[in-house]
Amino acid sequence: MFILKNAWISIKRNKGRNILIGIIILIIACACTITLAIKNTAVDLINSYKSAYDKEVTIGFNRENMMKSFDPSQEEGRESAREKFDNIASYTISDVLKFADSDYIESYYYTYSVGLNGNSIEKAEIESNGDMPNGFGHGKENNMSSTDFTLTGYSSEDAMSEFISGTYTMNEITDNAWNIAFNGNYVFINEELASYNNLKLNDKIKLEDEDGNVYEFEIIGIFKENEEDNQESMSMFSNSVNTIITNTDAVVNLTNGNENLKASIHPTFIIDSYDNVENLQDEFYEKGLDENFILQTNEELAESGVSSVKNISSFSTTFLIITLIIGGIVLFVINMINIRERKYEIGVLRTIGISKLKLTMQFVVELAIVSVVALMLGAGIGAVSSKGVSNSLLASEINSSNEKTEEVNKNFGGMNRGGERGNMHGKGMPVVQAYDSIDAVVDIKVLLELLGIGLSLVLVSSIASMVSIQRFSPLTILKERS
Amino acid sequence: MANKKKNDYVSKDNLGNNVSQKEVKVKNKENKYVSDKNEKKEVKEKITSPKEIILSIKNASYRYSDAEEGDYALKNVSFDFESGKLYAIRGRSGTGKTTLLSLISGLEKCTEGEIIFDGKSLKDMNLDKYRNSDIGIVFQSYNLLPFMTASENIVLSMDVNGLKIKNKKAKAIELMEKVGLKASYANRKVLRLSGGEQQRVAIARSLSYNPKMIIADEPTGNLDKQTETEILEIFKKLAHEENKCVIIVTHSQNVCDTVDTIYDLKKREK
Structure with missing residues (x-):
């Protein structure tokens, strides 16, 4: 003391x-x-x-692994790589659900795509040029190039990465679009396709598979593809002109009813930490993922900003x-x-x-x-x-944060996307926090x-x-x- | 002299033998100085009567760490000090008086030999505790804290000791009065007191935790004759009335005339 x-x-x-x-x-x-x-x-x-x-993990090809046995100067090497590529065991929707059941994964979403032909509508294309891109601008739908349209189902708003990134922007949308978008045969179509076929909101379109089965969908939104994302294309149409967006349930219903209808799945897993990617990859391999696939993250993208x-x-x-x-x-x-x-x-x-x-x-x-x-x-x-x-x-970072929030809202059509829809898919739209100060x-x-x-x-x-x-x-x- | 060991200290009247200490003056029961041969027997009895030895210096030597081998500031000193007696350690400059005092007060440790206080070697004691409870130290230059008042200096010493009394300031004033200071000086900064008054405060401070022994280094060196006498009177009372062992390091004759026993330190022979 x-x-x-x-x-x-x-x-x-x-x-x-x-x-x-x-x-x-x-x-x-x-x-x-x-x-x-x-x-x-x-x-x-x-x-x-x-x-x-979100800390996202997607499944991609392990190019490094594949290139090991590929010698481009040798015809044999090219043959061997091609053979190897053809033999890669793909994964199904049930595999994805199995992969998603992991302690490392917080949530997941996926797109599910199937190729269909037009019934009541026509594919937007320039007939004189058969080499023009047929609308599968994202390289995901390579097995559907023979069909007119790609019907892509999104499991939730989180999966709608093109809208989050600003590649697509919603032009017109029905008042209740976000309430029904993930539950039934509702679609968003490209504004150029709408114009080509004289379609508007609430119109119904019919598509058919190669077996002649016809499926009907209602248009609840019309989107456009931003020019800067399309500037490299030589087409008068945007890459996504023949892409029709719906929900995964709708695509699953189609494939369930027709075994010949082949769909491709593109899952995205949200993990708690990038540190766990290796462990998760091992777990996926144990659960049956082909070792020619590898897990890829969006860490670099997140860091860059x-x-x-x-x-x-x-x-x-x-x-x-x-x-x-x-x-x-x-x-x-x-x-x-x-x-x-x-x-x-x-x-x-x-x-x-x-x-x-x-x-x-x-x-x-x-x-x-x-x-x-x-x-x-x-x-x-x-x-x-x-x-x-x-x-x-x-200040500049605060502004960009605000702008990002506004931009994402705009891409989704400027609607209030929270509230009643929030519980439909368990996870809402990724939110960029805005700072006024x-x-x-x-x-x-x-x-x-x-x-x-x-x-x-x-x-x-x-x-x-x-x-x-x-x-x-x-x-x-x-x-x-x- | 030639066969005498270098650095030995001897009392002034024992040059013919190797005893390094000697009482040169004693008093009788009535505290009167005695020199009459007829009274020597009584004095002898007084000296030999069992008195408690509170401090015993046994062949203590001290050499500074930077000194050459064999160059001791103090060599083979042996003194005993009893309770209830007033001692003077006398010697000319350079005889090691202050060194001896720093050894006794635990500020330095013996290079050789040992010092026993109340049956315990200083080597085995907590010297901080020893200094703030067993002994009181009074310096020639008072060593009070100038930014404190007289009473604060005394209370600080009680605080360091851990003394548990309710009103330490009252106790400080009581001690000040005991050493002849007015109570009104309690709140005065020590620099506003005279040399004699400051020394009284220093004595009061050294008494604040009732130590068994008081060690004073030239306590009257800066004081006039009258004040010196008054201060010595305080020490005498402390020894004879309060049974404290008081050791004064001095070269003052007046002090030597007052004390019960003188120990002489002789200058080292080179």
Whole structure:
């Protein structure tokens, strides 16, 4: 207790020096609060951005594995690769359901595609050019190139990656489209196909399979393919002109009724962490996935969008470290001077029997009291100013975050897509969090970090007093004084 | 002299033998100095009567860590100190008085030999605890904390000792009055007190936890004759009335005339 009492007496006695120490710590605390706030906000933004991109895993070909046995200069090598490619065991919808039953997977969705011919409508194409693309612009439907249309069923909105990425944008949509889109024979069609066949919302279209079975669908939305995604095509039609979008149940019903109707499935699995991809892949292989397939993630895509925020975050960290080093050195020097000034006091206190440990504690407590007050003031000032600084530094990222949200909403037709539809497929649309500004940047985490930094600084800068007290001989000090 | 061992210390009247200490003056029961041959028997009885030896220095030597081999600041000193007696350790400059005091007060440790306090070797004791409970130290330059008041200096010493009393300031004032200081000086910063008053505060501080022994290094060195006498009177009372062992390191004749026993430290022969 007397350590605290003595420390308090010393603080009052050395007001000038302690105010100086306090000001330095206050400046450090201010700088730390702001940089920590920026850093944490940047991390939040990064996480938010990444969470907008769910941690997705898709199944792709293991090209590396396949190329091992492929020598392009040898006809034999090409034959062998072709043979190998043909022999790859594909996976079915039941395989996908089996794969999805894993602890690593949080959710999943898939597209299920089948090739059909027109019955009541005609394929949009330029007849004079048989080489023109036939509308299967995404390379997924390569086994359906002989049919007029590709009917692609999406298991949920999450699966509608073309709308999320902005490749497709909804042009027209019925009021209740999102309530019924995933439950029945409803379709979205390309605006060019609609125009070609003079179709509008709520019209019914008929498609047939190669066995002559006819299926009827109702149009509940008309979408367009964005030009920039179509600019490389030589066609007057967009790549997706003959793609008709529906839900997976509708495609499953078709394939269940006709064994000859071959569909292809493209699953996407949402995992909890990219770290688990290897384990998940092993699990898939154990469950029967052909080893010529490999799991691919969207990690690179998610990372690419946050590079500028990451730069700000790393700049904050560097600034924080420099501030701490300079602050620490200044405090250390002040403490050294302080100790030299108080040598006599140390000598007297040691002579009357204060142990080195207690004396060291007194000096540390003195600095800690000043530091805590300065840290609190610094945190307060930092908290007030950090919001403005953070918002200004991260302004472009905030804008892009907002724009992203608006854009995704627009791609889906600008409708409110939440609420009643939300429980239909268990998972809603991936949401990009929008920030009008960054609120509460100085939270409990920042304060705890600041406290940790402050205490470390106190301890480091107290090393001068700790060492000196251990080294000083009270008798020598008192002799010098005499 | 030629066959005397280098660095040995001897009392002023025993040059013919190897005893390194000698009481040169004793008092009778009534605290009167005795020199009459007729009273020597009584004095002898007084000296040999069993008194508690509170501190015993046994062949203590001290050599600074940076000193050459064999260059001792203090060599083979052996003294005994009893409770209830006032001692002077006398010697010219460079005889090792202050070194001896720092060994006794536990500020330094013997290079050779040992010091026994109350039956325990200082080597085995916590010297911080020893200094803040068993002994009180008074310095020539007082060594008070100048930013504190007189009473705060005394209370600080009680705090260090861990003394558990309700009103430490009242106790401090009581001690100040005991050493002849007015209670009104309690709240005065020590730098506003005279040298004699500061030394009284230092004595009061050393008494704050009621130690068994008081060690004073030239306590009257900076004081005038009148004040010196008053301060010595305090030490005398502490020894004779409160049964404390008081050791004064000095080269003052006035002090030597006051004490019960003088130990002489002789300058080392080179």
